[in-house]
Amino acid sequence: MKIVIDPGHSGSLEPGACAGGVRECDVALAIAGLLAERLAEAGHAALLTRTGDIATDDLGFRAALANANRADVFVSIHANSVANPAAQGTEVYHYPGSVQGRRLAALLQARLVAELGTVDRGVKTANFQVLRQTRCPAALVEVAFISNEAERRLLCGYAGQLAAAVAMAEALTDYFAG
Helix, strand or coil, rough: EEEEEEEECCCCCCCEEEECCCCHHHHHHHHHHHHHHHHHHCCEEEEEEEEEEEECCHHHHHHHHHCCCCCEEEEEEEEEEECCCCCCEEEEEECCCHHHHHHHHHHHHHHHHHHCCCCCEEECCCCCCHHCCCCCCCCEEEEEECCCCHHHHHCCCCHHHHHHHHHHHHHHHHHHHC
């Protein structure tokens, strides 16, 4: 299967959430790279929307890349952040009305919560551009809270990044198995 993996944000131009000296864009890229490796090992074609910092904060190219490559699924990886440092957990979004997007999001959510031991914040809908403009089933994953000290350690450590990647790879295997 062909899977487009979108490490959220773009680097110094638009780093995403930042906390404790950690940038969301870096965490997302690390997890995305590990996920791409797992998927390639399983025989899937994994395509990243970026492999480093990029000089744009435009989101349109991400969905366009998935559409042009006729991706079977699109997964955008992020780290959550809010003002309250006690907020924690994992949540996954899909586009409203997308039955297959909902199924994909539910599988990702279940595997991530089980593997990471994070609070289950649920599967949610959102009109995010990368979900709205992608023609294949799509999900946006908020792995954990970068604004929460314990979860930031999880997001920054290799073991946590690998666990997130393994969970998402297993969820995608579940998705394609039907």
